[in-house]
Amino acid sequence: AQKVTQAQTEISVVEKEDVTLDCVYETRDTTYYLFWYKQPPSGELVFLIRRNSFDEQNEISGRYSWNFQKSTSSFNFTITASQVVDSAVYFCALSESNDYKLSFGAGTTVTVRA
Amino acid sequence: ETGVTQTPRHLVMGMTNKKSLKCEQHLGHNAMYWYKQSAKKPLELMFVYSLEERVENNSVPSRFSPECPNSSHLFLHLHTLQPEDSALYLCASSQEERQGARGTEAFFGQGTRLTVV
Numbered sequence: 001a002q003k004v005t006q007a008q009t010e011i012s013v014v015e016k017e018d019v020t021l022d023c024v025y026e027t028r029d030t031t032y033y034l035f036w037y038k039q040p041p042s043g044e045l046v047f048l049i050r051r052n053s054f055d056e057q058n059e060i061s062g063r064y065s066w067n068f069q070k071s072t073s074s075f076n077f078t079i080t081a082s083q084v085v086d087s088a089v090y091f092c093a094l095s096e097s098n099d100y101k102l103s104f105g106a107g108t109t110v111t112v113r114a
Numbered sequence: 115e116t117g118v119t120q121t122p123r124h125l126v127m128g129m130t131n132k133k134s135l136k137c138e139q140h141l142g143h144n145a146m147y148w149y150k151q152s153a154k155k156p157l158e159l160m161f162v163y164s165l166e167e168r169v170e171n172n173s174v175p176s177r178f179s180p181e182c183p184n185s186s187h188l189f190l191h192l193h194t195l196q197p198e199d200s201a202l203y204l205c206a207s208s209q210e211e212r213q214g215a216r217g218t219e220a221f222f223g224q225g226t227r228l229t230v231v
Contacts, residue, residue, distance in 0.1 A: 107156070
């Protein structure tokens with residue numbers, strides 16, 4: 001069973017629009033970690049944020065913000081005032097407490113048009 | 115620049131060839147990983163090394179053979195691959211605080227784009 005679901009395959013926006021990427025996860029652990037990574041065309045995955053299951057406080061970092069809601073098992077990511085450089089594939093991932101593995105979602109391709 | 119370097123960036127090999135992918139991390143981390151990223155599929159974990167010991171092998175075919183000579187270097191030896199093995203192979207590293215503790219972020223290299231012909 002897939003542990004991380006990113007229902008949006010592709011999103012296309014015009015520069016300066018906001019874009020929200022959905023992530024829904026599934027786990028039976030009470031201790032787990034959630035991540036967002038960005039994969040630009042160059043290929044490497046760039047770490048954006050890590051959240052543990054006990055910290056539901058939302059976070060803002062510049063134009064990026066994250067909304068963690070345990071009640072709905074969601075960890076959504078919003079880019080405010082998008083820019084062309086935000087064009088990339090964005091992955092949500094889950095790590096459970098006794099597992100080395102990062103379980104990745106299928107990714108959402110974001111295209112920001114000038 | 116993530117501190118994880120992979121070489122080569124691109125590789126084309128025939129099904130009878132033997133080649134190796136190399137990964138080096140400059141972050142002082144104690145765990146290293148190989149992931150496979152195929153088109154239209156989520157990233158799949160292949161191997162994990164923690165403190166230079168292989169701790170996970172996710173049912174990967176024996177034509178893929180990892181090697182971790184020290185905590186900074188990781189290799190993936192390839193032989194008699196199939197066309198369906200064509201993919202982006204990503205190396206990652208992380209600092210695990212102790213055995214059994216997980217959840218630290220992994221840092222990824224740029225990957226090796228492998229094409230098997």
